Amino acid sequence: MNCTDFLSQLTDYFDGKIDQELLVEVKQHLCECHHCEVVVDTTRKTISIYRNHEAYQLEPTLQERLHQAIMAKCRPTNPKP
Amino acid sequence: MPAIETPAEEIHPDVALVEAAKNGDTAAFEQLVRQYENQVFRVAQHITQNREDAEDIAQDVFLKAYQKLHQFQGNSKFSTWLVRIAVNESLMRLRRRKTAKTVSMDQDIQTEDGAIPRDFAEWRPNPEEIYSQSELGDILRKTIQGLPPGFRTVFTLRDIENMSTEETAEALGLSVPAVKSRLLRARLQLRERLSRYFRQQRSEAHT
Numbered sequence: 001m002n003c004t005d006f007l008s009q010l011t012d013y014f015d016g017k018i019d020q021e022l023l024v025e026v027k028q029h030l031c032e033c034h035h036c037e038v039v040v041d042t043t044r045k046t047i048s049i050y051r052n053h054e055a056y057q058l059e060p061t062l063q064e065r066l067h068q069a070i071m072a073k074c075r076p077t078n079p080k081p
Numbered sequence: 082m083p084a085i086e087t088p089a090e091e092i093h094p095d096v097a098l099v100e101a102a103k104n105g106d107t108a109a110f111e112q113l114v115r116q117y118e119n120q121v122f123r124v125a126q127h128i129t130q131n132r133e134d135a136e137d138i139a140q141d142v143f144l145k146a147y148q149k150l151h152q153f154q155g156n157s158k159f160s161t162w163l164v165r166i167a168v169n170e171s172l173m174r175l176r177r178r179k180t181a182k183t184v185s186m187d188q189d190i191q192t193e194d195g196a197i198p199r200d201f202a203e204w205r206p207n208p209e210e211i212y213s214q215s216e217l218g219d220i221l222r223k224t225i226q227g228l229p230p231g232f233r234t235v236f237t238l239r240d241i242e243n244m245s246t247e248e249t250a251e252a253l254g255l256s257v258p259a260v261k262s263r264l265l266r267a268r269l270q271l272r273e274r275l276s277r278y279f280r281q282q283r284s285e286a287h288t
Contacts, residue, residue, distance in 0.1 A: 007198075007269075011261050015246070035201045039272070042204050042279075046272045047240050049208060055221045056126040056135075058119055066122065070114055070140050074147040075107075 001029045006036050010043070095159040103150050110150075114143055117160055120242060121167045127237040128171035130226050138170045145170075157251055164244070165252040168234060175230055196266055200273055202280035212278075224274045232267035239264050 006029045012018045013026055030037050058066070095116075101109035121142050126135035145166050146153075153162055212220065225233055238249040239260070250260045 007265070010268075011265050035198070038201045038203055039198045039269075042276060043268050043272045045204055045208065045279075046268060046275055049217070049275075050221060050225075050236075050241055050271075051243070052209070053214065053217050053221055054123075055218055055225070056123055056132075058122055063119065063122075066136055066139055067114065067118055069136075070118060070143045071111060073140055073144045074110065074114070 001025045003029075003033060003036055006030075006033070007039075010040070013040075014044070014047075093158060096155060099150065099153060099155070099159055110147065113159065117163050118143070120160065121163055124164055124167045124237055124242065125171045125174075127225065127241065128168065128230060128234050129174055130222075134171075134174050138167065138174060141170055142167045158248065161244070161248050161252050164238065164242070165254075168238075168252060172230065172234070196269060198269060198273065200276040200280065202276060204276070204279040205281050208275075208279040220275070220278050224271060224278075227274060228267060228270055232263055232270065235260055235263040236267040236271065240268070 006026060009018060009022060009026055013023075018026065030040065095113065098109045098113050102113060118139060122135050122139045125138035125142070126132060129135055129138065142163060146163055153159065209217065225236070228236070234253065235249060238244045238252060239246065244252065246257055246260050246264070249255075249264075250257045253260065255263075
């Protein structure tokens with residue numbers, strides 16, 4: 001397995017949805033290729049940093065304002081098409 | 082190895098709420114709004130990168146959902162249906178903005194940028210240990226803004242909203258392989274861009 005083959009399996013590898021036979025090859029490649037090892041580690045960190053830090057927090061007061069605005073639009077009086 | 086048992090299909094609690102809302106129960110609809118307004122806002126904000134647009138879109142999405150509730154057949158999750166509306170509204174909003182270069186879910190795939198990793202520096206120490214919350218927030222926003230909208234959208238649904246590949250495909254009207262391909266590119270491009278900030282520093286002079 002070369003680096004290109006490895007990258008094509010990266011998504012399935014992260015999802016744990018990879019065939020057993022292929023998984024052996026993937027792990028073997030990771031043991032031998034430091035570059036791909038770094039790519040795996042930093043890509044994992046990329047995902048987890050985005051997951052852990054909500055970049056766009058909606059503060060409670062703003063959320064309430066938005067909620068009221070939504071509910072004001074969605075009233076039974078609002079004609080359905 | 083024990084056989085993997087398929088769990089009996091559970092009925093999602095939204096199903097009853099949607100049914101009640103269809104029959105005119107405003108409180109049930111309001112509960113659905115409460116459950117998903119944050120998610121709809123986040124998706125719109127990530128795609129449009131504009132707070133006012135995201136607020137407008139969130140209102141439009143729920144109004145559309147309210148008006149078209151009778152069309153929701155329950156073949157997909159209610160949340161996936163809402164996200165689909167949110168994505169369409171957001172992409173439409175981007176198209177209307179003159180500054181947007183590419184807003185189609187199909188065009189972005191042509192770019193080779195970031196498809197091949199070039200930066201192999203380790204991120205040590207862990208970025209979360211060296212940057213403050215607000216610094217990290219700035220970096221994350223700046224970085225995701227640089228992604229083409231189609232990639233940004235896939236990454237948002239799959240990795241930020243934690244939707245499955247199948248749900249993401251459904252919400253975007255793409256095939257599963259198309260979602261996987263875009264997700265890989267999006268992740269690799271973000272990684273490459275973040276590496277400019279997070280790569281192992283030789284000195285503290287970067288701050």
